[in-house]
Amino acid sequence: MIAPVYLGSNQPPDRFYRGGEKIRALRGTAAPGDRVPEDWIASTTTLFGEPETGLSRLPDGRRLVDAVTADPGAWLGPEHVAVWGADTKLLVKLLDAGQRLPVHLHPARPFVQEYLERRHGKAEAWYILDGGEVHLGFKRDVDRAELDAWVAGQDVEAMLGAMHRLEVAPGDSVFVPPGLPHAIGAGVFIVEVQEPEDLSILLEWKGFAIDGEAEGHLGLGFGTALVAADLRGWPADGIRQLVIRQGLGAGTLADLSRKYFRAERLDVSGSTTLDAGFSVLVVVDGAGTLEPANAPASPLAKGDTLAVPFTAGSLAVTGQLSLVCCRPPLPSEGA
Structure with missing residues (x-):
């Protein structure tokens, strides 16, 4: 992984x-x-x-x-x-x-x-x-x-x-x-x-x-x-x-x-889960933690940017923070 x-x-x-x-x-x-x-x-x-x-x-x-x-x-x-x-x-x-x-x-x-x-x-x-x-x-x-x-x-x-x-x-x-x-x-x-x-x-x-x-x-x-x-x-x-x-x-x-790319802003107050898949994360405010399915949690803070590989699996995000999660198009929808 x-x-x-x-x-x-x-x-x-x-x-x-x-x-x-x-x-x-x-x-x-x-x-x-x-x-x-x-x-x-x-x-x-x-x-x-x-x-x-x-x-x-x-x-x-x-x-x-x-x-x-x-x-x-x-x-x-x-x-x-x-x-x-x-x-x-x-x-x-x-x-x-x-x-x-x-x-x-x-x-x-x-x-x-x-x-x-x-x-x-x-x-x-x-x-x-x-x-x-x-x-x-x-x-x-x-x-x-x-x-x-x-x-x-x-x-x-x-x-x-x-x-x-x-x-x-x-x-x-x-x-x-x-x-x-x-x-x-x-x-x-x-x-x-x-x-x-x-x-x-x-x-x-x-x-x-x-x-x-x-x-x-x-x-x-x-x-x-x-x-x-x-x-x-x-x-x-x-x-x-x-x-x-x-x-x-x-x-x-x-x-x-959607046929070119995907992006969504997430405002986390408590916890949420990001689905598995290649993504680029930009933390725009707040702080919290990121925990892959099979790895220890790591800190997240305003200004952090991450590349997330497919094999990281689903990700638990906890804390009080806002982030933008950017992804390629779905293979079934992409141009």
Whole structure:
């Protein structure tokens, strides 16, 4: 049996937007500086174009991806392995937006299979720890020529003006389908669950520490990259279906996300049991203990992050705490 593994912070350095203070506050310790706004948890994914950066390491120094590849059944379970092999189907992050993120989008699987020969697109969802403003999808149909002009001229005011603006609060969640333009506002702090790829297409880069003209299109050129954009006008009620207000348990994320990943917030006051299966745990408040079916109990505290293998079995969680439990899709439901 492999026991749950406590993971230290894993923060790619020198990102093009600011943040990191809220990750340090949650964890108690993390990378210094103001351009470490992401903590990649239980990551088997590298930054786009990088051979190593982004991969999580276990306390014994091994890369998690190597451990999973060596014994996928123990980590992921036989049903998962029968469908997807050693692919975890999951990447979890802490993201601290020290400034508003640029308007951007992530491509869907058919696009990346055709143009990038990648296994996954990048759907994502945000569980909100600290709230604020987000922009999500266009309010009206946008012509491709219009989008091209906005991007070439960096007309950020026009882009944001055409998008839905939402206020989100702690305990809310937002599902972002592939292709949907979006931006996370300054001060928003999230647990992000996503498909395990680092694939972003920038619509905006003015004022950010990145050369968007050179780096904003995944090496494809904007003529091709922007084919991935969802240019449809989304009605307000359609956007509302992506947002869950104060969701708990199975209702933490919008149902539309289930084919990509699962995540649920659990508020424990006393005890509860987590079903067996590969998962990534993020303790967002409080303290307690975690006890696998066949191993001694270990402490849990605010800021802890853990990778839980299938062979750990069901887990008893006791105490007064809140955690987010992130999992890959069910083999019967996954994309």
